[in-house]
Amino acid sequence: MKSLTEYLTFEVHARMAFQNITREVEAAVKKSGVREGLVLVNAMHITASVFINDDEPGLHQDYAAWLEELAPFDASPQRYRHNRTGEDNADAHLKRQVMGREVVVAITDGKLDFGPWEQIFYGEFDGRRPKRVLIKVIGE
Amino acid sequence: MKSLTEYLTFEVHARMAFQNITREVEAAVKKSGVREGLVLVNAMHITASVFINDDEPGLHQDYAAWLEELAPFDASPQRYRHNRTGEDNADAHLKRQVMGREVVVAITDGKLDFGPWEQIFYGEFDGRRPKRVLIKVIGE
């Protein structure tokens, strides 16, 4: 069994943003030499997501507006108990659960085995600090 | 390490529907000869899901009604920016994030290692066109 581990670092200047990381994952798969296997890609921080969807800016604005509706930002200690600890990012912990922590993608014949529109995104919900994404490739 | 890759194709006639694909996944695991490992099952399209839950028609109606409440269908360009591109399926991209893209299931002693009620479903949120699901088995 072959394996490869890579870490990506992001520092997003907005509170919420989505960044396409498909190329970085493709590069890690190529570097691993794995022809048949799996690649795990996950946020290493708990106010961020890795997810697969469409690379369409309008859709990303829809995600942002919808997540804000489902779990509004509110730094006050009234709405969220987590924000009584001195934090202001309880909403980001909630948003991340909707979008997910990780994706697992099949590697077939040395490539990400993707449908026509699948792209991998890093989703940031509490930006303005450095955060990491892990890429783990296993297979043969 | 053994591996096996299979693709299922669906053309669902409703906009939203849930289809039990447990048998197809079991067949792929059997065909692979893997006794201990993992199977990844994922939607290859970004307005569909693969998820695990109960095969109970009332619950599926509950899912449909609840998802419609969380992310209502609205083809107009007003509500969703994605629908300004000529698409009408922004809601389907949102619904899919709630239900998830993929499941990873343990294979133990040659079988899906499931609890008593676990069944695998394909969830369609923008039907009436052919779409694919990927099954990737790895292990020994």
Add this chain to the structure above:
Amino acid sequence: MKSLTEYLTFEVHARMAFQNITREVEAAVKKSGVREGLVLVNAMHITASVFINDDEPGLHQDYAAWLEELAPFDASPQRYRHNRTGEDNADAHLKRQVMGREVVVAITDGKLDFGPWEQIFYGEFDGRRPKRVLIKVIGE
């Protein structure tokens, strides 16, 4: 390829609760002898979740209140069709979809390859009965 399968059993006395199971997963990884690989941790019941987030009690209360807002408990047969079958836990099936069924975690150098705050939780949404979690380790 090495593999190891373990089952944890929980009987939570509240309807909804979150329990840190990171130590149990670490112990299984250690026992497996896997240095590079993946560990899958999943709920084996369809009204429960396994997810990764912060071990902060205020946040857990936020999750509980937020999930209750998104998918309120209602045992009556009016709101949820699933509850016309004699069940009262339709809400738990919905809550579990928001929080997810499973996590897949990278094993690097014999350890869970985690960011600074990542902890693994069992999320119960219909407690007061025994339920199981599966841990599957694969790698080398």
